[in-house]
Amino acid sequence: MTAPNRTALWAATTVEECVAAGIERAVIAPGSRSTPLVCALADHDGIDTVVHPDERSAAFLALGQGRATGDPTAVVTTSGTAVANCHPAVMEADEGRVPLVVLTADRPPELLDSGANQTTEQAGVFAGAPRFDRTLPEPAPESRRLRSLRVTVARAIDAARGPPAGPVHLNVPFSKPLEPTPDGSVPDNLAERAPIGAAGRDGPMVRVERGVSVPRRATVDRVASALADADRPALIVGPRGPPVPDRDPLVRLADRAGAPIFADPLSGHRFGNSEAIGAYDGLYATLDAPAPDVVVRFGLSPTSKPLRERLAAADPRQFLVDPAREYREATFHAGHVVGADPTVLVDRVADRLEPSPDGDRRPADPWVESVRRAADDYWATIGAACHDAWTKGAVVRAIAASVPDGTTLFAGNSMPVRDLDRFGAPADRTLTVHGNRGVSGIDGLTSTALGIADAEGPVVTIVGDQSALHDIGGLIAADRIDGPATIVVLNDDGGGIFEELPIADFEAFEEYFRAPHGRTFGDAAAMYDLDYRSVDDRVAVERALTDTVAVGGVSIVECDLRGADSHDWRADVTEQVARAVDWEFPDER
Incomplete structure (x- = not known):
């Protein structure tokens, strides 16, 4: 390997070892201190990249790719608060067992506690979440240093795969020059002086042979x-x-x-x-x-x-x-x-x-x-209750039943995944369903779904309006990914899940918990040049899903549920089930 300077050498070796260890995708959030890593990624034809201006959404996009494929994606950031913005996705990757590699650029260690710009303690910033967490040594064109670098990267990526799978963090300090400017710091005969460190092996520097955990x-x-x-x-x-x-x-x-x-x-x-x-x-x-x-x-x-x-x-x-x-x-x-x-x-x-x-x-x-008898009676009751209803639960059921075969469904947190659990009847059809249930946050859901679409193909996403607002900036990736995605927003103007909780009976509920915002999503779709449809009945939802999945691209289907009393309807359905289902069971068999 040749490189114009030691910083470029270090970054190129890091990226080369990532690819050798099986990394196929990277999401890049642009920044100055990460310039060496970004240039190395741009020069390597063995890795697909997506550029995203927001680190939090970028990290969730990478999380979605890893959730879909089971293989880690790298997310690359500059130093400072950019690193902290990855933390929500790292938490989800940790608890949800999703492989993720976080590559953070850092300032040189002598600048810590000096008042230098964009400099903070990045080592250990993710606490105990990473399966492997290292700050790499400063770049040096030395044989042992390069071998150590390759081994560290290979070990990190293996750790991301688990068990248990999860996030890993490699913090990479860089001094200037950050650009691939020749400065004579890399000897011309590096390949001779450091043959393994410079060229690596055929495959990862360390190949971890995996087995199956067999019960005694x-x-x-x-x-x-x-x-x-x-x-x-x-x-x-x-x-x-x-x-x-x-x-x-x-x-x-x-x-x-x-x-x-x-x-x-x-x-x-x-x-x-x-x-x-x-x-x-x-x-x-x-x-x-x-x-x-x-x-x-x-x-x-x-x-x-x-x-x-x-x-x-x-x-x-x-x-x-x-x-x-x-x-x-x-x-x-x-x-x-x-x-x-x-x-x-x-x-x-x-x-x-x-x-x-x-x-x-x-x-x-x-x-x-x-x-089985109780389940059959239950689903018959649910089917009748949902037939003409325009509520969140009825809409989620309609979506699950009408998503085209072979499509991936992503269920957002708060009410969508709960309604899918209660109203989504089992079906003998090809439907992959994902969700972020590790820490169950409402942040990054759109970006996670777009990452899944990029890696896995057509995705239909169900999110509430609060979740959609939270990750509105994630839509910038819509024209940067390969797979089509339909984002269904269940807009009931605020935090409807709190209607299911005791706080709904208290005076503070409306202003501080439901917190209505009065927004719709047509302007957001226009801002990002997305197809947009507003629907207000079940047939229109089903038609919109068929159309948007067939057309491709990224679309927003907004279900106008303002005024729909989903909470009382849910309670009424519970009463119907109580009247219709008689679960007779044997004490012994």
Whole structure:
């Protein structure tokens, strides 16, 4: 490798090692101190780049790409507050188990605490969130330094992949010159003096060989025995973060154990798995129905609060399956953590359980059948209630049912993901669903969805108006990404989720919590030259989705829900479910 100066050499080596370790995408927020990294990225044809002027949105865009692909994207920033703006995305990547590489340029260390412009302590700025956090040494064209640099970059990217997957931070101090100006600081014979450091290896400097976490025989026996002895076993698949089992092994275990699959909308099993049960949220919110007595859980904590509360009250025996062996159960009732690959575990537990004489599926199990009957009655009631309704829940149901096959759905936080959980019926169709449920913030949702669209293809995003306002600047990336995206904004003029909370009964509610803003989004669409449609009925929503996904580009579909009483409608639907659904269940099987 040749370079005009040591700074350019250091940046080029960093980028080269990133690519060798598998980084294919980078999101760049322009700035002066990061000039060496940006020039190195611009010169490398092995990495796709998106330029974004806002660091917070840029980091969420990179997060979306990583969420879609499972591989880390790098986000590159200059020094100072630019770094801090990445923190929300780093928090989400940490808790949501999304691989992310944060490359921050820094001032040279002698400028710390000197009053120098745009200089602050950047080492450790993300606290304990990164899986790997290093401030690199200052650039030097020396053999050991270059080998150390390559090893550090390779280790960081491996750490981003986990387990557990998550963010890593490489802080890179640069002194001037920042531009690729020749200054004689790199010897002409560097390749001879530092052959490995200058050229690297064929592939990453350190190749970490990965394996599968295999459960011990005693663990498999313990889980199988618990399921076999249970009266009401269940398999609960929460949002993806910690990995979840593949579909066929999960279904085989459910059949052999006589256990329903309670599938969160973000689990990857609510849609595309005909065995999935999605009615548990509405049923447990409405009926005095029994909780499972043995639970095997995968993924993050379920979105459904009624399900979590029912499990906490019943205190069933719970197995949390996570290759990283982390305890992710905020009620502190679960008594087992299984550090194993979930697909391997369910396969081996299913092998331990006796199949029926006719194959994997056991005879009709009274517990499973009772759950299925209640779910069928529930969805029939929900379908009738949503048919002519113009409320947030009815709109979310219509979107989930009408999104074209093969499209990705991104469910925003606050009410969209909760309404998808309660009103989004399982369907045997190809629909990938994502959401940011690590820290569940309303910031960066549009940018995350645009990152997913760039990496994965057509995306339909459902966000509330507060979330859309929060990330309005993220729309600048609309003409810089490859994939089409339809952003559905459920505009009820303020924080409608607070209507579901006790504060709604207090005087401060309207001004300080609902906080109506009186804005619509047509002007924002015009500012960013986006297709825009305002709709006010279900048929128009469905038509708009079909049109915008087919046309491509980025579109905003604004659902005018001002004046729609979604809260009272939700309560009325709960009463309808209570009258229509009779969940009769066996005490034993």
